[in-house]
Amino acid sequence: MAVLDQTDVFVTIAGMALATYLPRAAPLVFLSGRTLPPPVVRFLGFVPAAVLAALLFPAVLAPGGGLDLSVGNEFLLGSVPAALAAWRTGSFFGAVAVGMGTVAALRFFAG
Amino acid sequence: MSAAHPAGGFIWRAACRVAPVVLGYVPVGFAYGVLAKNAGLSTANILAMSVLVFAGSAQFIAVGLLAAGASLAGIILTTFVVNLRHLLFAAALSPSLGSWRTRDLSLLAFELTDETFALHAGALRDGPLSRAETLAVGIMAQAAWVFGSALGAVAGASVGDVRPIALDFALPAMFIALLAGQVKSRTHLAVALFSGILSTALVLSGVDRFGVLAATLAGAALGTLWQSLTKPTSS
DSSP states (O other): OOOOOHHHHHHHHHHHHHHHHHHHHHHHHHHTTOOOOHHHHHHHHHHHHHHHHHHHHHHHHOTTSSOOOSTTOHHHHHHHHHHHHHHHHOOHHHHHHHHHHHHHHHHHHHO | OGGGSOTTTHHHHHHHHHHHHHHHHHHHHHHHHHHHHHHTOOHHHHHHHHHHTOOHHHHHHHHHHHHTTOOHHHHHHHHHHHTTHHHHHHHHHGGGGTTOOHHHHHHHHHTOOHHHHHHHHHHHHHSSOOHHHHHHHHHHHHHHHHHHHHHHHHHHHHHOOOTTTTGGGHHHHHHHHHHHHHOOSHHHHHHHHHHHHHHHHHHHTTOOSSHHHHHHHHHHHHHHHHHHHHOTTOO
């Protein structure tokens, strides 16, 4: 394990904080209350679904960095009951618990 | 529904709305704390990152880069690119925040993550956002994230591996639950499938930093185009 200089780490964290805050704050400060053109509003309405899927799919389809559609992919198998729970019950917590429980059980019994 | 509660019950309403995210953030924050501790970050820096940055995926990536000895500029640039998607979140919320003061907007921006945005976007469908409730949702979510990080930092050395209890699946599981709440039409489903598959293809071809942003933009653009072709008059 490399020995990290904690002062350097903190300077990096401060830079990360700025790099994260600017894109979060700029549109709120400059666009708030303005009426955006309808196509832009429609576009932004699709952003939540698009970004969540863009974050989710690679994590589940290629958990190790390479495409894995086999039954050995615990994340892929765990996603099925999690998605069913989310869709059928509408329970956020239920979906997370069922997903994590499935993955933990698969690892316990298979590994 | 909220009218049934007494005025000032916003803390309670916020707690009810944020509960699922809190239940996801504590284990994911824990996993981050464990990884960061094992990568050699001090407990103070582990907490500093969760307090000052508060961005799950970027924090995991930064820990990996720090451990690999990446440059300061490289890590900050990566964080910026990975978190550029927050521009879209802020833009999506901004039209409905006209009456908010800059001070409140600044705080809202600080607490804007994939998960809190999904909660705000969901609440926005039921009506205008309540200022106090919305800000409380963000603060409670971050408190859970910092709490989980602290537990992970303390337990770090003794846990070592988060796989047996599936903590590494907490984040994907949370994305699934949030996505289920966002797929409100067939067009949204098609957009999600398109963005998800494109994002995966980009990751597999080595585009790991701009991948999520590019796939989001392409998917939302396709949905917009499709909607204007099929329902040109509706908004």
